[in-house]
Each structure stands twice: as structure tokens, then as C-alpha cells.
Amino acid sequence: MSQRPIIGESIAHDSARKHVSGEARYIDDLPEPLGTLHVQIGMSTRAHARILSLDLTAVRTSPGVVAVLTAADIPGDNDVSPTPTHDDPIFADTLVQYWGQSMFAVVATSRDAARFAARRAAVTYEDLPAILTIDEAMAAQHFLEPPYVMQRGDAPAAIALAPLQLEGRIEIGGQEHFYLEGMAALAIPGEDDDMIVYASTQHPSEIQHKVAGALGVASNAVTVEVRRMGGAFGGKESQGNLPAAVAAIAARKLGVAVKCVYDRDDDFMLTGKRHDMRADYRVGFDGEGRILGLDMVQAMRCGMSFDLSQPIADRAMFHADNCYYLPAARITSYRCKTHTQSNTAFRGFGGPQGIVASERVIDHIAAHLGLDPLLVRHRNFYAPPAAALLVSDLGQTPEPPTVRQHARARAEHMGSDQRSDTKRTTHYFQTVHDCIIADIIDDLVRSSDYERRRADIRAWNAASPILKRGIAITPVKFGISFTKTFLNQAGALVHVYSDGSIHLNHGGTEMGQGLNTKVAQVVADVFQVDLARVKISATTTGKVPNTSATAASSGTDMNGMAAKSAAETIKARLVALLGSKWAVAPESIVFKDRRVTSGAHATTFDDLAALAWMNRVSLSSTGFYATPKIHWDRDKARGRPFYYFTYGAAVSEVAIDTLTGENRILRADILHDVGRSLNPAIDLGQIEGGFVQGAGWLTTEELVWDAKGRLLTHAPSTYKIPAISDRPLDLRMRLYEPSENQEDTIHRSKAVGEPPLMLATSVLLALSDAIASVGGYAHYPALDAPATPERVLMAVKRMRGRGV
DSSP: OOOOOSTTOOOOOTTHHHHHHTOOOOGGGSOOOTTOEEEEEEEOSOSSEEEEEEEOHHHHTSTTEEEEEOGGGOSSOSOOOSSTTOOOOSSOSSEEOSTTOEEEEEEESSHHHHHHHHTTOEEEEEEOOOOOSHHHHHHHTOBSSOOEEEEESOHHHHHHHSSEEEEEEEEEOOBOOOOSSOOEEEEEEOSTTOEEEEEOOSOHHHHHHHHHHHHTSOGGGEEEEESOOSOOTTTTSSTTHHHHHHHHHHHHHHSSOEEEEOOHHHHHHHSOOBOOEEEEEEEEEOTTOOEEEEEEEEEEEEESSOTTHHHHHHHHHHTTSTTBOOSSEEEEEEEEEOSSOOOOOOTTTTHHHHHHHHHHHHHHHHHHHTOOHHHHHHHHBOOOSSOOOOGGGGOSSOOOHHHHHHHHHHHHHTSGGGOSGGGGBOTTSOBOOOOOHHHHHHHHHHHTTHHHHHHHHHHHHHHOSSEEEEEEEEEEEEEESOSSGGGOEEEEEEEEOTTSOEEEEESOOOSSSOHHHHHHHHHHHHHTOOGGGEEEOOEETTTSOSOOOSOTTOHHHHHHHHHHHHHHHHHHHHHHHHHHHHTOOGGGOEEETTEEEETTEEEEHHHHHHHHHHTTOOOEEEEEEEOOSOEEETTTTEEEOOSEEEEEEEEEEEEEETTTOOEEEEEEEEEEOOBSOSOHHHHHHHHHHHHHHHHHHHHTOOOOBOTTSOBSOOSTTTSOOOOGGGSOSEEEEEEOSSOOOSSOOGGGBOOOSSGGGGGGHHHHHHHHHHHHHHTTTOSOOOOOBSOOHHHHHHHHHHHHHTTO
């Protein structure tokens, strides 16, 4: 019986049953070695202060306490920063720079005993002025580094000469990761300074390096293992360094296993969030809405240290264009140092903030001109790679007049002046060869019935004094690659055992996104065996060294290619063996349906593995992949930081109550490009999850600090992530077809982890559209994010207060 294709099949996540049954093991589920102790971190209760004294006498004498650790107990470096800046101490010893910063750790026989004891510390502080907000940092010029600029042409001159100008500001809030499994690490000491660390991390190699540094040993003494995480979303790229280092220091000092698992409230207080951002813009444009010049200033709240803020802020700048060609642009970024948690990676890594700001500019222009924003979007898209869709291409079926307007806008956009490479070049001088966004938008406009619905909504709003509806369509262009070029590398290890079973290990980590399933599909496809023959093993630094974080949506791209390389090396050895045994040309040997054939010759894959072992042919290989073509000169702010772009678009329809500000997503239509999908079921799951998470960021999730710098929204009772009822009542998703990656990625697929989050920009702008109806669409609401009911209500009152 012929097996079904492996690549392109909707195969369930390898741990799906274990996830829902509770059998999946996370760090806190692992059997604890006898005598395992527990760590609680003692945190600062000041945002910015000198530590004058730290009296831990009462802590040490608390019941169950075995040891108390301070900076003096660290045998190596007192640092867990992911960058060479060394500005993230394990334990603050003279100065604290945010409320919740780690100062000491309590090691006790139980978690409860450690938590009780940690509260008994007596600390004397000398308070220092605290800078908490972007506005305060900008006023005080309090930055992590000098402002950074990307620019092409003379934007101020282009704006001054433009027929029309606008300026505005959007404030975009941060976001808590709220992974289901909190930060966790279990450290087990061995002989000869060896240390095994089981950690919930996206970056095992970084945990290895930071633990080795804290212990004062070489990296070869530390092994880090990760089977799975209960969610991460970027929050476990660097922030897992602290609990792992603390657990390892305690384990080395006491000679027993030590576990550090954050309580949910402590997790909120200790860890960084998505960067909030303030974007100020001046834009010059013509009467058709075509942008002639853009000057944007992005200011990000980075927190007390660098962490990953530099590349995150850079990516916000890279994505200030989204899908739009900017003839002249100046993007200036300020990395604000504040006395708050050090903000960190979050799904999209700065890209979402840049895209939301970009879409605000387009929306503002459209409102000023009284045009459908879709027309303005079409007129500013990068030139597509194929021939224009002309009005005649719309077919014989009747179309609303505005659809034909969009087609004409696209045809104009595709005129001869749009075909040069200059019109395809970003403000950081990368050529956009693959811009298919116009095709995606056109497809989605028709399938979502956008034009009729938009007209119906305007008519409905005119007759409805209290409830208002809004609709918006927004595109996404997202660059795929780490912008730190050297991080674009991955390794894998594949063993074929003599019974034909396969062992797979790679440098990526599984956080629920289905990476392991996809990479296993790749290996099974190479050998043409059932997927069940491929055993997915835990990620470990002992098998694949020097890996990059599973981040930047590149996990499948890089690890899939590395695993394919390893598998193909073994396959080539098997082919050579059979070519010799059967006296046939190697190219005549075919692997298919669990069998290997050449003309009349045939064998099973299992028998071939046994034959190779008997003939002393190696059945093990490493694989390595480095992303080609990419380069980035940060000093000159130009290059090709991204291997390729992925695209998508969403139409969202919302309703608001103008008396309370309450709102709901009524319907969302999504069309997303994943190239040739390796696994449509997993890809659609990522699209749905990303969209809902993005909608949460832009509507319900609000981080609030008090005047002293204490985070007030540090639990589910005060911080609102989307619930099942917040999902669109009607959600329609499709993968864009036909599509394949123009670049040589794994089976011509495209990344899917981060880009769908930005589709939720359509929700924010649909809410803005609904609010604008209160004033008869005469004024622009300038709605900030998150668009909570309170913020929506304030915007409604502004519209009414303008006398319309």
C-alpha cells in the first residue's frame, strides 16, 4: 500500500495528544532527584535606588532554609545579559534599577518555605530619581545608546515640496508574554564541575554559556536540555538565563539538584515585556495619497538594560515601510533607558510596532483625503514581480465599482515608472523582488466581500445612534532572518539505526509551534519512510552545539535545512552501497514508499539499514545550514538583512458600544502566504494563534505601572489576555495559493511563526473606523493601542466633542 505524501500533509503536532491529556512533561513535571532543593529570588521594592544595607539574618533563620545566595556567592561572572554589555546582573549588589530586580536567592527544602523566607529580608535603600516612561526618558535624553537613523533621500525636503502634508503620533503599548508554563530550570550537579540544566528556554546554547560564565567553567562542562516549553513567544529567548544561572549556582554550592520555578506574579515582576513605542511622523503626499516623503521618529521603552533592545528597535525601523515604497524616508530610533523591567523579544521582535505605525500613516492619509484606505494602500505598494492585474482581468462577473477602482490603482501602480529596481528598494536598500501583496489583497477583497460590507456598514452606522461598526483591511510584509547575520546558522544530528528506525536531533526548540513535527517530516521525506519511524529527541547542547535561538520565525527554515543535509549525507552513503552491491548507476536508485528500488532490484529501508551496518557504512551524520545571500552593514544602515519576505492580509469587522467603549470582533478574513506549506494544519494553527495574540496586544492587554515604578498588572486578575470569547465570532482563514518561495528554502516553504500576529493591525484600524463614524467620518480618531474600552470611549467622546 502506497504511503501518503509527507511534505504538505496536515499531520498532527507530535505532542498533541500529550498536550491535551496532561502527559506532556514540562520542567516542573520532571521527576526530582532525591534531596532536590527549591529557589526563590528576592526582589527589589524600589525602581531606582542604592542598596545601603541588605540584612538577611531573618531569611537565613527561617524554617526550611538551607542557604541564601548573594553576589558574593557567585564563583564566576555576575551577569546574564545576552549581549557583551554585561548590564544584567544575576544579583544586584549596590544598585537596583527596576522594581522587582533580583537581589538575592533563598534555597530551601520547599518552594513555600523559600517564598516565605524571601519576604523577611531587611533592605535599606537610598532612593534615586526614577525615569519610568518614554516621555520622561526623551525629555531627560536618557538612552541606552545614541539615536540610530536609517534614511534614503532627503525626507524633510521631499515633505516640504509635497502638495500635502500631515503629522501625527501613535502610542503603542507593550505586552506580557503570559506563556502557560512560567520560567523554570532544574540544575543537577555532576563530577568534574559538570552541570546538567533542564530549562524552559528558546536558546539552550545561551543558557549553556551564561551558566558556564556564572560558575567560572568552560562551556563543555554544562549541558542544557529542552524537550518542550509551554509557550514562549520570545519571552524565553534571553529571560530564562537568570533562573538557570541561579539554580546552577545553588546546585554547585550545595552539591544537590536545585529547581527554580517562577510564580506567575514573580514572573510578571522579574521579566521583560514587548517594548512599548511612541511614533511621531511627518508625511508628504499627493492628492491621490502617494507618499513622497516620510520622516518618522520611533522611541522605544527598553527598560534598565540592553537585553535584545538594539536588534528589536532596528527591526521596528526595518518595518516602518510595511508593504509600501517610500521614495524618501528618514527613520530615527531612540532606545530609551527606563527604570522598569528590561524589555525583551516578543513575537515579531519589533516588527509589529513598526508595521502598526506604518499603517497608521496610511490610514491617516486616507482619512485626510476622504478615500477608502485600501485605495491608498494599493497606490503605495512595492512593485509586484509579475504583470499587472488590469481592469479587464477582473473577469465577466459584475464587480462593485470600487473593486474596479482598486484594479485601476494597481494598474497605475504597475506603470512603467514602477518597474525599475529603484521602485522596489527599501529605505535600507534591500531590493524587494517578491512582493505579491497586491495579488493577496485583490483575492481577499473579493473573497471577503469587502466592498459590499463596507458600504453596508456605513449605511448601518447612519441609522444606529449607539452601536457602531467598523471594517479595515491591512497587509503585512515581514522580513525573515536574524538581522544579526551571524545568528543565521543551524545544526542537526541524524542517526539511522540498524533496524531502520531514525533518531533526530536539531538545534531548534519546541514551544508548541510544531517545529519538531515539521523537521521530522523533512527527514522522513528524505528516506521516504513513515513519519512514525523518526524519533524526535530533546534539544540538547550535548548533541548539537553553538545553536541560535529558536526565534525570528527561522526555526523550520534553518533546522529543517540542517536536518535535510544530515539525512541526505546518510542517504548518499546508502545509495553508494547499493550501487556497488547491485552494479547499477546511483541515479537509478529510488527511495519511495518505504522501499528502495532500481529496476528489478528492491529492498526495504529497514533491510538496507541492516545491510549498511553489516558493511561498515556510517549511519550517522551531522548537518549544518547557514542562510545565504544576507548581509547587513549597520554603520552604513544598508544591506540585505532578510533572505526573503512573507506576506499576508486580513479584513476585520468590529462593533463598539459608544456608551461604554466595549467592543467585539465580529468577523475576520485572513489570507496568508506560507509558500509551499510543509504542514497546512500546523500553519493554520499558527495563523489563528498569532492573529488572536496580536488582537489581544492591540485591544485588551494593558500594562500599568504606578508612580513608583511598581507593575500593577502582574496577574490574570489585572492583566487581560484574550479569552475564547474574544476570538472573532466568524473567523475565515486560507493559505494563499498558488505560492512558493522564490528563494531556495526548505521545500520552498515560508516562515509562519511571527508574521500572522501583525494581521491584527486590521482590528485596531477597524475600531478606528467605527469611532470615526461617530463624527460622520469628518475627523480622524487617532486611536492609540491598546484600544481598551476606556480608550475607545475616550476617542468616542473626542469625536462628539468636535461638534460633528
